[in-house]
Amino acid sequence: QKEVEQDPGPLSVPEGAIVSLNCTYSNSAFQYFMWYRQYSRKGPELLMYTYSSGNKEDGRFTAQVDKSSKYISLFIRDSQPSDSATYLCAMSNTGNQFYFGTGTSLTVIP
Amino acid sequence: EAGVTQSPTHLIKTRGQQATLRCSPISGHTSVYWYQQALGLGLQFLLWYDEGEERNRGNFPPRFSGRQFPNYSSELNVNALELEDSALYLCASSSLIGLSEAFFGQGTRLTVV
Numbered sequence: 001q002k003e004v005e006q007d008p009g010p011l012s013v014p015e016g017a018i019v020s021l022n023c024t025y026s027n028s029a030f031q032y033f034m035w036y037r038q039y040s041r042k043g044p045e046l047l048m049y050t051y052s053s054g055n056k057e058d059g060r061f062t063a064q065v066d067k068s069s070k071y072i073s074l075f076i077r078d079s080q081p082s083d084s085a086t087y088l089c090a091m092s093n094t095g096n097q098f099y100f101g102t103g104t105s106l107t108v109i110p
Numbered sequence: 111e112a113g114v115t116q117s118p119t120h121l122i123k124t125r126g127q128q129a130t131l132r133c134s135p136i137s138g139h140t141s142v143y144w145y146q147q148a149l150g151l152g153l154q155f156l157l158w159y160d161e162g163e164e165r166n167r168g169n170f171p172p173r174f175s176g177r178q179f180p181n182y183s184s185e186l187n188v189n190a191l192e193l194e195d196s197a198l199y200l201c202a203s204s205s206l207i208g209l210s211e212a213f214f215g216q217g218t219r220l221t222v223v
Contacts, residue, residue: 034212036214041198049211088152
């Protein structure tokens with residue numbers, strides 16, 4: 001079983017839709033949770049960073065962590081064509097070794 | 111503040127040659143991570159350096175090696191290049207152990223022909 005599972009998509013939504021991206025994990029010791037956005041042929045860009053359980057909001061982005069279910073989510077409100085990218089989840093138990101999902105490809109159609 | 115910088119941006123090598131990729135972490139970051147991202151695949155962990163020492167390596171052959179310098183910059187060396195080594199190589203850095211997320215550079219696109 002992989003440490004982190006992420007549906008690769010592709011996911012296609014109309015502009016303005018709410019997007020939900022999810023990852024599940026197997027290691028209950030994970031405490032640090034991150035979401036990265038990666039545009040084609042570019043390095044991943046850190047979007048959200050949360051520690052332990054709960055929600056975190058930043059503009060149109062909300063990250064949720066449910067440690068009891070070993071499930072994390074990223075919600076994008078009022079999605080824009082510029083949000084079209086691959087979204088990677090990542091997690092860590094110590095903050096210095098990171099486990100990545102394979103990424104979900106998102107396309108927002110104008 | 112400058113982010114993680116990688117050089118070169120693109121690198122073309124022939125099979126059997128050696129490639130050297132460089133990474134400068136964010137100022138104050140002591141940990142450097144190397145990942146391989148082949149086309150259509152996720153990030154595959156290669157190496158982790160902290161305070162000049164190799165802390166962990168992923169499931170890659172020994173021809174993938176590297177080092178970290180006293181200024182915390184790092185090199186990734188790939189010997190005896192094979193066609194399947196063609197990928198985007200990403201470097202990330204993070205701060206104090208247990209306290210920070212990782213920030214990525216823009217990557218080096220290695221093409222082996």
